[in-house]
Amino acid sequence: MSVEAVERRAPRAGAAGRARMLRSMLPAVSLAIVLLAIAWLNPRAISYFGFNLMLNLAIPIALATIAQMFIIAVNELDLSIGTFVGFVGCVTATWLRDAPLVGILILIGSIGIYALLGALIHLRNLPSIVVTLGMSFVWQGLAVLLLPKPGGKAPEWLSAIAGYKPPFIPLPIIAAILIALVVHVGLMRTSYGAILRGTGGNATAIGRAGWSLLRIKVTMFALAGLFGVLSGMTLIGITTSADANIGNGYTLLAIAGVILGGGEFVGGRVSPVGAVIGALTLALAASPLLTFMKIPPDWQVAANGIILIIVLAARVLISRRER
Amino acid sequence: MTALRRMASTPWIWSFVGALLIWLATVAFTGGYGGGGMITAALSLAVFMVIVGTGQMFVITLGPGNVDLSLPANIGLASAVAMTVMNGQDSRIALGLLAALACGAAVGVANYLLIWALRIPPIIATLSASFIIHSIDIAYGRGLQIKPPPGFAAFTNIQILGIPLLALLTILFTVLAALALNRMIYGRSVLAIGQNIRAAWLAGINVGWTRFATYTLCGTLGGLDGALLAGYFRGANIDIGNEYLLSSIAVVVIGGTSVAGGKANVPGIWGASLFLVLLLTMLNTFGVSAGVRLLLTGLIIVGVIAAAGGEETR
Numbered sequence: 001m002s003v004e005a006v007e008r009r010a011p012r013a014g015a016a017g018r019a020r021m022l023r024s025m026l027p028a029v030s031l032a033i034v035l036l037a038i039a040w041l042n043p044r045a046i047s048y049f050g051f052n053l054m055l056n057l058a059i060p061i062a063l064a065t066i067a068q069m070f071i072i073a074v075n076e077l078d079l080s081i082g083t084f085v086g087f088v089g090c091v092t093a094t095w096l097r098d099a100p101l102v103g104i105l106i107l108i109g110s111i112g113i114y115a116l117l118g119a120l121i122h123l124r125n126l127p128s129i130v131v132t133l134g135m136s137f138v139w140q141g142l143a144v145l146l147l148p149k150p151g152g153k154a155p156e157w158l159s160a161i162a163g164y165k166p167p168f169i170p171l172p173i174i175a176a177i178l179i180a181l182v183v184h185v186g187l188m189r190t191s192y193g194a195i196l197r198g199t200g201g202n203a204t205a206i207g208r209a210g211w212s213l214l215r216i217k218v219t220m221f222a223l224a225g226l227f228g229v230l231s232g233m234t235l236i237g238i239t240t241s242a243d244a245n246i247g248n249g250y251t252l253l254a255i256a257g258v259i260l261g262g263g264e265f266v267g268g269r270v271s272p273v274g275a276v277i278g279a280l281t282l283a284l285a286a287s288p289l290l291t292f293m294k295i296p297p298d299w300q301v302a303a304n305g306i307i308l309i310i311v312l313a314a315r316v317l318i319s320r321r322e323r
Numbered sequence: 324m325t326a327l328r329r330m331a332s333t334p335w336i337w338s339f340v341g342a343l344l345i346w347l348a349t350v351a352f353t354g355g356y357g358g359g360g361m362i363t364a365a366l367s368l369a370v371f372m373v374i375v376g377t378g379q380m381f382v383i384t385l386g387p388g389n390v391d392l393s394l395p396a397n398i399g400l401a402s403a404v405a406m407t408v409m410n411g412q413d414s415r416i417a418l419g420l421l422a423a424l425a426c427g428a429a430v431g432v433a434n435y436l437l438i439w440a441l442r443i444p445p446i447i448a449t450l451s452a453s454f455i456i457h458s459i460d461i462a463y464g465r466g467l468q469i470k471p472p473p474g475f476a477a478f479t480n481i482q483i484l485g486i487p488l489l490a491l492l493t494i495l496f497t498v499l500a501a502l503a504l505n506r507m508i509y510g511r512s513v514l515a516i517g518q519n520i521r522a523a524w525l526a527g528i529n530v531g532w533t534r535f536a537t538y539t540l541c542g543t544l545g546g547l548d549g550a551l552l553a554g555y556f557r558g559a560n561i562d563i564g565n566e567y568l569l570s571s572i573a574v575v576v577i578g579g580t581s582v583a584g585g586k587a588n589v590p591g592i593w594g595a596s597l598f599l600v601l602l603l604t605m606l607n608t609f610g611v612s613a614g615v616r617l618l619l620t621g622l623i624i625v626g627v628i629a630a631a632g633g634e635e636t637r
Contacts, residue, residue, distance in 0.1 A: 077446070120629060127582035129390065130628050133569050137621025145614035252392075252450055265388060265444045298462040305454030312441045312451075 023318045027261045027277040030311050034285050041292035048170055055172035056238050058283035060085065062176055063231035064250045065257035065279040066183055066272060067224040072258050073270045074220045075200045076121065076128035080136035081228055081254050085247030087139040088232025093152025093242035100155070111225035118221025122214050136251070143244035150243035154236045162237030176276050183272035196220060200268025256308050257282055281307065335579040335591030342597040349605040359485055365600045366490040367555070372596035373493050374548045375567050376574040377500050378541030380592060383575050385537055386517045386584030388444045393453035394545045394571055397430045398564025400456055401549025403464030406471060406559040413474035420550055427546015430456060431539035439531065460561050471554045479554040489551065501589035513537060517584030570599060577627055
């Protein structure tokens with residue numbers, strides 16, 4: 001039990017539905033504020049090409065955030081997603097290009113390893129933080145073995161997809177909406193999705209109702225692996241070459257994105273749409289906004305921390321009214 | 324016989340057994356050459372893990388969700404602060420150490436303020452804090468080329484009969500930490516909060532103060548580690564603390580402290596730290612590449628955790 005349970009009693013039933021709505025709007029509001037600030041500082045950035053540039057790298061972050069969200073939904077935490085994305089990037093820039101069949105097999109196998117980790121964590125009742133921390137070394141090691149020096153090259157078809165310029169709406173925006181919609185429908189609107197999230201809320205109840213908790217954990221970890229693979233491939237499609245350390249920063253960014261998007265560490269309370277918005281907010285605020293404000297890039301990381309703190313503080317203020 | 328059986332059932336004994344086995348394997352590989360030097364080197368490096376591991380142990384013992392992710396950034400900043408304040412002069416060593424401790428303590432206080440004011444899980448509070456500290460460190464410590472004072476650098480390398488002085492001091496420190504944990508009101512409060520925070524609160528334990536003290540303690544130890552690392556490795560570095568995110572958590576868990584909180588073990592931290600350091604030494608001796616070394620370290624950590632198993636009830 002956490003201290004929150006002691007300090008924050010359950011909100012009274014029916015109390016201040018408006019505050020709750022405000023709370024669920026918070027991720028969108030923070031993104032809007034960041035966008036308005038960018039528009040005010042540099043109106044020219046709000047254009048087709050501006051968005052393409054600013055949001056390009058947000059898509060792999062959004063995919064990694066969704067991966068982390070699946071894990072957090074079942075009350076676990078994945079500290080290896082960043083190095084996993086890096087590993088996938090190295091596979092994409094080497095095997096997937098030179099021997100596509102082997103590359104595909106490696107990537108499918110790595111999703112299988114994620115599923116096995118879910119089973120291991122569930123069966124042996126292990127702390128996911130430590131297991132995934134260990135795995136982060138494994139993925140990094142494999143990445144370094146594949147690509148000791150930065151290099152490799154993205155497969156042509158992947159660069160072509162990443163460079164595609166659809167009419168009117170920039171590709172990153174379409175991709176973000178697509179990711180949010182697909183995961184939202186799958187996790188929030190289907191009955192099995194409710195079971196998956198329910199495991200984070202009350203695993204015992206779900207187990208008593210006859211659902212296999214092992215299968216649920218394996219499913220969620222496999223989904224995380226799948227989105228990690230998508231994240232790594234997208235990243236290489238955009239950057240065109242790989243580096244063993246390319247994804248290292250994603251682990252913490254992904255956790256921050258989930259929390260910014262209204263997710264909570266326990267209880268299965270997550271929001272796919274919020275997670276994608278959270279990732280976009282972090283990506284926009286960390287780099288373009290700071291550049292337009294003429295703040296040196298040294299403070300990029302701090303910007304992420306400050307946004308997290310501001311949004312969480314706003315959440316506390318709203319929650320007070322909810323009571 | 325009963326004593327032997329009791330020893331086998333203490334979880335932390337296995338980390339020492341593991342460390343011993345690795346040492347034997349390496350010595351067998353080198354044909355008995357350099358065994359003593361290896362222990363000296365392992366002790367010197369294990370010290371840095373033990374110091375932050377002890378801080379992390381108190382934090383983790385507070386219960387699920389309690390973990391300090393800001394240690395790497397904290398260590399990096401403190402190393403820069405210590406080197407700047409010492410400014411290469413022997414007369415300013417004490418001042419620099421104090422500054423590093425104060426810097427670490429300030430990080431700990433900031434962490435707890437975020438947890439308390441925003442009521443967010445400690446993991447996300449220390450994460451946000453680490454983002455900010457890391458940036459401060461980049462802006463403040465980049466390109467810092469100040470060498471540690473010769474006296475301080477020598478101090479981190481003093482050996483008595485092949486045992487580093489720092490290791491002896493750290494053993495003393497961990498004995499005190501074990502006493503604080505098991506015999507003092509503070510430690511008992513930490514354990515009680517980790518077992519059941521609500522029961523601890525109802526029993527009249529000052530939950531807020533204990534948590535505040537624990538995060539400040541962990542931060543301060545991070546600051547100390549930063550200063551010592553800068554002395555040992557001859558200079559401050561932004562990335563000097565990076566490896567201590569994993570190792571501080573790993574030594575606590577491998578050492579037999581429960582991730583679910585409420586159960587802590589100080590001697591296990593030493594065993595686990597020696598185990599990890601000797602493991603790296605062994606892989607280096609075998610001459611494997613950086614990739615294989617990372618891969619094996621990860622696999623062995625996962626393997627050890629899986630073999631030790633988790634809690635019966637979480």
